[in-house]
Amino acid sequence: MAAITVNGAQREVQSPVDTPLLYVLRNELDVTSPQFGCGLAQCGACSVLLDGREVRACVTPVSMALGKEVTTIEGLPARWARQKKLPPAEAEKTLHPVQTAWIEEQTPLCGFCQNGMMIKATELLEKTPSPTDAEIKAAFTTSGPSAHLCRCGSYAAILEAVRLASALMMKSGNT
Amino acid sequence: MRPVSEVIDIHGAQLSRRGFLAGGGALVVALEVLPDGAQAAAPNTTLNPAMLSSWIEIGADNTVLIRTGKSDFGQGSIYTAYRQIVAEELDIPFEAITRVVSADTDRTPDGGGTFGFLGDVNGNGMPNLRKVAAYARQALLELAAQRLGVARDQLSVADGVVSGGGKRIRYGELVKDQNLKLTIPIRGQIEGFMGLAVEGNPPMKPVASYKVIGKSFKNSAIVSKVTAKELWVTNVKLPGMLHARMVHPATLGSTLVSVGAFDKAKFPNTQVIVKGNLVGVVAPDEWEAIQAARQVAAATKWSDWKGLPGQANLFRHLRSEADWKSARVNKGAANKGDAASAMAAAAKKFSASYELPYMKHAPIGPTMALADVQPDGMVTVHTHTQNAQQLRVQIALMLGITADKVIVRTYAGAGHYGRSNGGNAGGEDEAVILSKELGRPVRVQWMRADDMQWSTQSPAAYSDIRIGLDAGGRIAAYQANHHMPAGQDDRPIGAVLAGLPTQRPPGDKDRPASGNTLYDEWVYDGILNSEERGHSTWQIGQLDSPLAAGLRDHAMRTPGQYQQNFPRELALSEAAALAGADAIQFRIDHAKEERLKSVLARLRQESGWETRPAPNPRAASAGEMRGQGVSVMLRSGTYWACACQIAVTPATGALAVEKITVVVEPGIVVNPQQLKRQVEGGILMGVSEALYEEVAFDESGVTARDWQSYPILKMADMPEVKVVLVHRPEVGSYGGGSEAANALASPAIAAALFDATGKPVRRLPLRPSYVKGLLQA
Ligand code: FES
Ligand code: FES
Numbered sequence: 001m002a003a004i005t006v007n008g009a010q011r012e013v014q015s016p017v018d019t020p021l022l023y024v025l026r027n028e029l030d031v032t033s034p035q036f037g038c039g040l041a042q043c044g045a046c047s048v049l050l051d052g053r054e055v056r057a058c059v060t061p062v063s064m065a066l067g068k069e070v071t072t073i074e075g076l077p078a079r080w081a082r083q084k085k086l087p088p089a090e091a092e093k094t095l096h097p098v099q100t101a102w103i104e105e106q107t108p109l110c111g112f113c114q115n116g117m118m119i120k121a122t123e124l125l126e127k128t129p130s131p132t133d134a135e136i137k138a139a140f141t142t143s144g145p146s147a148h149l150c151r152c153g154s155y156a157a158i159l160e161a162v163r164l165a166s167a168l169m170m171k172s173g174n175t
Numbered sequence: 176m177r178p179v180s181e182v183i184d185i186h187g188a189q190l191s192r193r194g195f196l197a198g199g200g201a202l203v204v205a206l207e208v209l210p211d212g213a214q215a216a217a218p219n220t221t222l223n224p225a226m227l228s229s230w231i232e233i234g235a236d237n238t239v240l241i242r243t244g245k246s247d248f249g250q251g252s253i254y255t256a257y258r259q260i261v262a263e264e265l266d267i268p269f270e271a272i273t274r275v276v277s278a279d280t281d282r283t284p285d286g287g288g289t290f291g292f293l294g295d296v297n298g299n300g301m302p303n304l305r306k307v308a309a310y311a312r313q314a315l316l317e318l319a320a321q322r323l324g325v326a327r328d329q330l331s332v333a334d335g336v337v338s339g340g341g342k343r344i345r346y347g348e349l350v351k352d353q354n355l356k357l358t359i360p361i362r363g364q365i366e367g368f369m370g371l372a373v374e375g376n377p378p379m380k381p382v383a384s385y386k387v388i389g390k391s392f393k394n395s396a397i398v399s400k401v402t403a404k405e406l407w408v409t410n411v412k413l414p415g416m417l418h419a420r421m422v423h424p425a426t427l428g429s430t431l432v433s434v435g436a437f438d439k440a441k442f443p444n445t446q447v448i449v450k451g452n453l454v455g456v457v458a459p460d461e462w463e464a465i466q467a468a469r470q471v472a473a474a475t476k477w478s479d480w481k482g483l484p485g486q487a488n489l490f491r492h493l494r495s496e497a498d499w500k501s502a503r504v505n506k507g508a509a510n511k512g513d514a515a516s517a518m519a520a521a522a523k524k525f526s527a528s529y530e531l532p533y534m535k536h537a538p539i540g541p542t543m544a545l546a547d548v549q550p551d552g553m554v555t556v557h558t559h560t561q562n563a564q565q566l567r568v569q570i571a572l573m574l575g576i577t578a579d580k581v582i583v584r585t586y587a588g589a590g591h592y593g594r595s596n597g598g599n600a601g602g603e604d605e606a607v608i609l610s611k612e613l614g615r616p617v618r619v620q621w622m623r624a625d626d627m628q629w630s631t632q633s634p635a636a637y638s639d640i641r642i643g644l645d646a647g648g649r650i651a652a653y654q655a656n657h658h659m660p661a662g663q664d665d666r667p668i669g670a671v672l673a674g675l676p677t678q679r680p681p682g683d684k685d686r687p688a689s690g691n692t693l694y695d696e697w698v699y700d701g702i703l704n705s706e707e708r709g710h711s712t713w714q715i716g717q718l719d720s721p722l723a724a725g726l727r728d729h730a731m732r733t734p735g736q737y738q739q740n741f742p743r744e745l746a747l748s749e750a751a752a753l754a755g756a757d758a759i760q761f762r763i764d765h766a767k768e769e770r771l772k773s774v775l776a777r778l779r780q781e782s783g784w785e786t787r788p789a790p791n792p793r794a795a796s797a798g799e800m801r802g803q804g805v806s807v808m809l810r811s812g813t814y815w816a817c818a819c820q821i822a823v824t825p826a827t828g829a830l831a832v833e834k835i836t837v838v839v840e841p842g843i844v845v846n847p848q849q850l851k852r853q854v855e856g857g858i859l860m861g862v863s864e865a866l867y868e869e870v871a872f873d874e875s876g877v878t879a880r881d882w883q884s885y886p887i888l889k890m891a892d893m894p895e896v897k898v899v900l901v902h903r904p905e906v907g908s909y910g911g912g913s914e915a916a917n918a919l920a921s922p923a924i925a926a927a928l929f930d931a932t933g934k935p936v937r938r939l940p941l942r943p944s945y946v947k948g949l950l951q952a
Contacts, residue, residue, distance in 0.1 A: 040882075152856045
């Protein structure tokens with residue numbers, strides 16, 4: 001039986017190892033934030049972080065995740081708490097700055113693409129804490145297997161939310 | 176205390192006390208249907224829509240629950256504007272409304288669809304919940320007057336506390352342990368397109384005293400979505416549930432010849448269900464169902480069909496082959512004067528034909544629905560629908576059962592932009608058919624290609640516009656003939672494929688297609704002679720298709736108005752150029768409505784507009800040509816004006832939209848931050864439509880399958896978007912804001928391309944190949 005690490009926890013997987021990670025997460029492990037959008041690595045609705053790198057769960061067989069760390073939206077608060085070494089009591093009530101910014105800026109419209117958008121933002125900000133607008137646009141357009149698509153047109157809101165998340169992360173880094 | 180059975184008139188509603196309820200209990204302000212009221216609720220609706228408690232419940236703990244038949248597709252209105260409107264009329268804090276129940280056929284009172292949130296269809300700013308809350312407030316005041324022994328006109332309310340004569344009482348205490356009924360008048364049909372409407376004229380709170388409306392309260396659904404706590408429809412699971420993938424026909428007119436086999440050793444738990452031309456592949460494991468369905472699809476044989484004109488011949492077909500005579504020709508409500516004579520006498524004339532392609536909702540997540548058909552015949556559908564009550568009726572019709580046997584539960588899902596069907600988005604009926612066959616809950620998930628090829632499209636359209644100018648350069652005559660195939664195909668496609676009963680298609684062999692309404696509200700009252708006509712025909716391929724399918728159409732964001740406003744506004748910009756006038760000033764000069772003139776004047780200030788005639792006299796520099804364009808619209812009580820600046824690279828034909836400014840004046844702005852986000856989203860969708868979107872099809876069906884063959888806007892290509900909200904409380908109503916913005920972008924961008932190049936633009940989308948062709952013409 002295969003085992004993968006999802007949001008910090010070791011999880012046993014019964015599904016055949018050629019099953020795309022998306023279906024394993026959603027159906028077997030009940031981790032439901034990655035969504036099915038295209039199944040073709042063309043949209044980003046299914047994105048997760050695999051050892052900190054954004055991948056498309058819809059085309060990533062679970063075998064590729066063995067021995068690696070999968071992070072989804074459910075695990076963003078804990079990821080942040082670990083990075084910031086927050087005491088458990090504080091960690092419990094802390095959201096990842098990307099989530100805080102997404103709420104503050106009221107970024108999602110229907111929200112169905114936003115799982116992937118927040119995953120991409122997290123990947124970007126972990127590597128580039130203070131990105132320029134051009135870097136943000138490039139991250140969401142050309143850095144992955146495809147552009148991250150939002151049919152509702154939330155791109156302007158995403159740009160503002162990434163700027164805010166960056167500011168929040170920088171602020172926390174200085175304290 | 177007054178006698179038990181007394182009935183008090185509350186502005187046409189009736190308040191009665193039916194005794195007392197001991198121990199806790201929420202307020203039950205309830206009501207009965209008035210003799211002249213609506214039909215009773217369908218039997219499976221546990222709520223009586225004529226009872227106030229069906230809409231609003233005020234708890235003894237002072238929390239409030241609201242219910243609405245509408246669902247959320249990303250507008251946020253039911254979580255923000257509706258809370259604000261109810262909180263305002265009741266004088267309670269926004270936060271006191273702790274729950275919103277929406278669009279479950281057995282748990283919400285009024286039905287209706289996911290459109291026109293803030294008003295009736297006329298944009299009157301009277302959503303049901305506003306009136307319901309106003310009735311409730313009056314009833315609560317009456318109760319407080321009795322309890323406190325203070326005359327009603329001596330009472331005031333703040334933060335849910337009624338006070339007067341030195342006394343005070345909270346709403347919660349007023350309703351605690353009581354059994355009260357408030358009977359409110361309603362009208363309409365719960366399963367109808369608009370659902371039920373609350374009648375009467377309870378006193379409304381004066382706009383000048385608003386405290387909650389006008390502030391940027393946050394959308395509670397955003398918090399649950401961002402923190403992965405939302406119960407998306409995609410996350411709903413039922414015990415024993417099976418996963419299904421559909422094998423849809425090879426063409427939009429193919430019938431099934433033979434079903435393909437699959438490898439039983441490899442897919443041991445897979446079943447294939449066939450009903451007519453409906454083929455479903457079902458397995459307990461989703462990945463097995465996907466793989467097996469691929470194998471079945473590859474080996475399934477369908478009859479051939481070539482009943483469509485093909486994309487290249489679309490407009491030739493529409494102009495010279497389609498029947499526009501059988502459907503009623505509609506005339507514009509604002510038609511006036513004698514346009515033909517004035518045109519004949521005009522000093523200068525302009526005429527043009529404009530073509531708009533088929534477009535797709537293309538939700539980022541394709542349709543998904545979960546159905547559970549029980550042995551006793553009860554059907555429950557878990558889905559993401561825009562009209563739960565209408566869907567319920569369609570499922571009942573399909574199965575030949577009564578609507579009381581069907582329950583539709585609505586969850587969050589990927590946005591559609593208008594109705595991609597009549598409440599059904601694609602998978603619901605298929606899930607029901609499969610669940611009934613298998614006796615287990617079945618979850619149908621469409622793949623990306625199913626959505627591109629089998630969902631409805633926004634219909635293609637063309638318009639012929641003529642404008643005559645007088646010697647002074649003013650418009651003396653305006654004539655428009657708008658042509659668009661029928662839309663509103665509400666038939667669930669699974670029922671169509673399975674040969675099960677559906678409602679009629681929009682126009683069948685015996686009956687002309689429904690007419691093309693003049694959707695684009697006329698705003699140029701300064702033109703003395705104007706004549707608009709709307710022409711309609713059958714959906715393309717529908718009559719010829721053995722499935723009666725063809726290219727099925729349905730409403731998409733700003734439906735019909737998009738297709739009529741684009742030619743009107745682009746023609747206005749070209750006529751302004753012919754008159755040697757600035758395009759914004761030209762519009763102001765032909766308008767009478769002060770609200771329109773002032774949004775245009777504001778647009779001129781805010782957008783960096785250069786006041787001058789088009790085309791742009793400045794020569795291209797650094798290999799780029801630059802232009803500006805403008806558009807206006809009146810929709811659902813809101814005045815809109817949009818300007819954009821673009822750059823064109825002649826060598827490649829690439830068109831970059833650099834900046835878009837929108838001025839929005841809805842009367843009362845309910846929630847500035849939410850409205851701004853809606854408008855930005857609409858504008859960016861409009862940029863996407865203007866630059867890229869066109870459904871590719873051949874003689875057999877839609878050939879677009881994915882995001883490469885139906886490209887949409889990417890983040891790197893978005894312009895700077897500036898939204899200017901104009902709050903005019905004196906208007907007194909809430910205009911809509913989730914539509915219109917997408918439609919404004921297209922004519923403004925096309926006008927800017929004309930300004931940049933001097934070449935007349937005649938169609939969308941403005942892909943590089945078209946732009947290059949224009950420049951070479
Ligand atoms: S669902 Fe994986 S990229 Fe679209
Ligand atoms: S918010 Fe709806 S697709 Fe992005």
